Amino acid sequence: MRTTQYLLATLREDPSDAELISHKLMLRAGLIRKQASGLYTWLPTGLKVLRKVEQIVREEMDATGASEVLMPMVQSADLWEESGRWGDFGPELLRIKDRHHRDFCLGPTHEEVITAMIRDEIRSYKQCPAVYYQIQSKFRDEVRPRFGVMRAREFLMKDAYSFHTSEESLEETYQVMYQAYSNIFNRLGLEFRAVIADTGAIGGSTSHEFHVLADSGEDAIAFSTGSDYAANVEKAEAIAPSETVPNASQEMEKIATPDAKTIDQVSQQLGMPNTQCLKTLIVKGSSETQPVVAICLRGDHELNELKVEKHELVAAPLEMASDEIIKQTTGANPGSIGPVNLNIPMLVDRDAAVMADFSCGANEDGFHFVGVNWGRDATIGEVFDCRNIVEGDTSPDGKGTLEVKRGIEVGHIFQLGTKYSEAMKANVLSENGKSVTLTMGCYGIGVSRIVAAAIEQNHDDYGIIWPDAIAPFQVAIVPMNMHRSHRVAEHAEKLYQALTEAGFEVLFDDRKERPGVMFADIELIGVPHRIVISERGIDAGNYEYKHRRHNDKIDVEIDNALTFLK
Ligand code: ATP
Ligand code: MG
Ligand code: MG
Ligand code: MG
Numbered sequence: 323m324r325t326t327q328y329l330l331a332t333l334r335e336d337p338s339d340a341e342l343i344s345h346k347l348m349l350r351a352g353l354i355r356k357q358a359s360g361l362y363t364w365l366p367t368g369l370k371v372l373r374k375v376e377q378i379v380r381e382e383m384d385a386t387g388a389s390e391v392l393m394p395m396v397q398s399a400d401l402w403e404e405s406g407r408w409g410d411f412g413p414e415l416l417r418i419k420d421r422h423h424r425d426f427c428l429g430p431t432h433e434e435v436i437t438a439m440i441r442d443e444i445r446s447y448k449q450c451p452a453v454y455y456q457i458q459s460k461f462r463d464e465v466r467p468r469f470g471v472m473r474a475r476e477f478l479m480k481d482a483y484s485f486h487t488s489e490e491s492l493e494e495t496y497q498v499m500y501q502a503y504s505n506i507f508n509r510l511g512l513e514f515r516a517v518i519a520d521t522g523a524i525g526g527s528t529s530h531e532f533h534v535l536a537d538s539g540e541d542a543i544a545f546s547t548g549s550d551y552a553a554n555v556e557k558a559e560a561i562a563p564s565e566t567v568p569n570a571s572q573e574m575e576k577i578a579t580p581d582a583k584t585i586d587q588v589s590q591q592l593g594m595p596n597t598q599c600l601k602t603l604i605v606k607g608s609s610e611t612q613p614v615v616a617i618c619l620r621g622d623h624e625l626n627e628l629k630v631e632k633h634e635l636v637a638a639p640l641e642m643a644s645d646e647i648i649k650q651t652t653g654a655n656p657g658s659i660g661p662v663n664l665n666i667p668m669l670v671d672r673d674a675a676v677m678a679d680f681s682c683g684a685n686e687d688g689f690h691f692v693g694v695n696w697g698r699d700a701t702i703g704e705v706f707d708c709r710n711i712v713e714g715d716t717s718p719d720g721k722g723t724l725e726v727k728r729g730i731e732v733g734h735i736f737q738l739g740t741k742y743s744e745a746m747k748a749n750v751l752s753e754n755g756k757s758v759t760l761t762m763g764c765y766g767i768g769v770s771r772i773v774a775a776a777i778e779q780n781h782d783d784y785g786i787i788w789p790d791a792i793a794p795f796q797v798a799i800v801p802m803n804m805h806r807s808h809r810v811a812e813h814a815e816k817l818y819q820a821l822t823e824a825g826f827e828v829l830f831d832d833r834k835e836r837p838g839v840m841f842a843d844i845e846l847i848g849v850p851h852r853i854v855i856s857e858r859g860i861d862a863g864n865y866e867y868k869h870r871r872h873n874d875k876i877d878v879e880i881d882n883a884l885t886f887l888k
Contacts, residue, residue, distance in 0.1 A: 323795070325831045325843075329366050331355075332843045342538055344777035345470035347786050351847045353773070360467025360475030367847060368773070370794035370827075372478065375772050376457055378509050378791065379480045382502045388453040388482055393435045395459055399425030401434040405745050414462045428461035433742045433764060436483040440760065441748040447487045450750065450760070451495050455482035457769060472730070472774040473540075482765040485743070487752060492761045496528075496737055499765045503532050503733050506767070511789030512732075512776055517543045518553040519734060528737035532767075533729025536778040543729045544715075548722015555726060730775040731768070738762040786848030787870050795829040797821055797887060798849040800840050802856035804832065813855050813880070817865070820884055845870065851887060853878075 331352030340346040348354045353368030364372055380390065399417070402408035407415075408425075416428045429435070436454060444452050460479045467475050482499065486492040500516065507514040512534050519529035531554055533543055542555040715724045742748070743760040752758045773792075780787045788794070799821075801814035818830045829849055831840045844852055854866040854875075864877040867886065878886045 323827075323829050325829065325833050328829075330843060330847075331365050331367075332846055340470065342469040342472065342774075342778070343781060344472065344538075344774040347777050347781055347846070348470055348774065351786055354471060356470075360464055360473070362471055362474060362476075367794045371773050371788070371792050372770060374792040374794075375510065375769050375776075376478070376480075379506055379767055379769060380457060382506045382509070383455045383480065383482060385505075386453070386498050386502045388455045388484075391436075391439075391454045391456050392458060393429070393432050393439070393456055395429050395461070396426050397429045397432075397435055399427060401438055401746075402427060405434050405437070405742055407434070414464065416461050416463045429458075430460055430462040431479075431764075431766070432456070432458075432481055433483065433738070433762075434746070437742045437746045437748050437762070440483075440485050440743075441746060444485065444748075444750055444760075447750050447752050447758070451484050451486045451491050453482065453484040453495060455480060455765075470774060471770045474770065477768065478770040480767040480769055484763040484765075485748065485760040486762070487750060487758055487760065489761060492737055492763050496735060496763055499735050499763070500530065503735065503765075503767070507532060507534070507732070509791055510772065510776065511791050512772075512779060514732070515543065515545070515552055515729065517729070518551075519736075530735050531731050532733035532735075534732050534772075534775040534779060535727055535729050536775065537728050538778055539728035539730040541729050541731055542726050544724040544726050546717035546719065546722040547725055549717060549719055551717045551719045551721070554729075554731075730771065730778065732772050732775050733765075733767045735765045736763060738764055780848075784842070785846035788848040788850060790850055793827075793848065793850050795827045795847075795849045797826050797851045797853060798829045798831060798844040798847075800831050800837070800844060800852060800854045802837055802854065804855075805834050807857055809860055810855050810857060813860060813865075817853065817855065817883060821887065824884060824888065826887065853883065853887075 329352065333350045333352070335350075336346050337349045340349055348368065349356075351367065352365050353371065354362045354364055357363055383390070396418070399408050402411070402415075408427075411430070415430055418426050418428065420426060439454075440452060444450065457478065457480045459476055460481075461476050464473055464475050467473055471477060484492065484495045484499075486495065504516065514532055514534050516530050516532050519531040531541075533539065533541060533554075543552060544555050545552045713724060713726045716722075717724055738761075740759050740761055743762055748760045748762075749757045750760060776789060776792060777786050780789060790796070799814055799818055801810045804811040804814055814830065814832070818828055821828045829844070829847070831844065833840065841852075848870060850870050852868045852870070854868070856866070859865055859877070860880070862877070863880055865880060865883050867876045867878045867883075868874070
């Protein structure tokens, strides 16, 4: 590729609206441009990288025996009614209407569509396990799109789904996917860890996330120093008290809308007695505070809007966190606690035993807490052993202590069971002729997020340093003053041709630019190998070689340049 015929689109200045280094560099290196909040155009260089990531993912998926399909991005509400998610999904689902006023949504994920397809196409146990995947744009109306393509609204995902007639078969495919994911992140050249996705599922986990390790990661992950134990400490300090908490679960129950400002309004909206809207939180202050019980509402982040009239936190021992303690400590009947006294932006999975390290707080300065754990529904009257995962804790498997690092979630695999297949009646005939409900797994990879994650892990002050496997170009040719020197131009053209023929992707900087400008651009874009051609070098029989990761420059004999790069 000649730079004169190519959209380099590099920027000198740091874009003011980008906080994360990968976001800045993706804009500066001309990889992406913002169209609107959470929506990006991939420019040529960015698209080259994205396609490389995609191809590695595709090859490893194909190697598992999964078949590629392509499902529609626009999905009919009817399917979502069948699964029950049309009502449940919450505001991340972008709902649209066609000209006939029929309801549709932009697919945030494709369980419904694939389950409908399987229901129609797969009839017999002999066709199982049935494993399909696609690489496609997803849309999620994220409450806070940010960090560029890291948390976009439209983004590229690889999503795979498997269907089985037995648990064993599901577990087998799950293991195959786990291995495929490890292969993918190894091939991408990224430092990653697979972690148990839900700390509530410590015993017998059915879900793993794959994290690229980076200090800027939104998730906290706990590693044991004494074993392979690693788990996600759900969304910790990333959430400042005044911010909303991202969707913690799709298993949520009903949600109240932001105009519900009191517990009574919430209970009215949810159609349940207000005792059931109460949750008990075990709140731990930063370090020295005693465990305290606080009252909050179940709801999703929209309840963040809930206005607090009065702050009320009461100290109580963990085991007393029940209706009784609410009564004792606040003097109120749990059923009649009003004006609600906490502003807790939170959506909680009723079944999740532990969701460590949320932040919460009242609308009152000095009453914000980090490291909040979720207890169980106060109305059930039972409290889990809720504790913060903090550095130095004993690992749950008893081996070693926990170390906490930050990670970027780039993949997530899940044993779903029969949630969708049951609701949508995806059955097959078993060996003995009986109809059985299929058991399902799903497996996602954030293809576009990987590009940003790779940059978070691989950059310096000058720009991106691509892992070889996903570099947009392998070699850059930088000729010195080739518009004034015939000799330099001739050598550059010849080398460009030879390298291209040898299968290299070459960026040939044939602009009339000062060397400094060219070097800066090539470094910013992160091309791994750079060849400089100059009069002086040619006189000495050499080109100058430099690797993006190293500082030293090496003279390479002109005739050996090709073999050197190979
Ligand atoms: P997150 O916790 O970051 O919101 P998620 O758990 O909601 O992600 P999944 O439903 O597990 O996401 O989707 C599979 C993968 O898709 C994630 O592991 C992540 O890599 C990617 N992904 C999810 N949301 C986004 C987004 N808004 N922008 C880019 N990639 C995303
Ligand atoms: Mg999410
Ligand atoms: Mg997640
Ligand atoms: Mg996930």
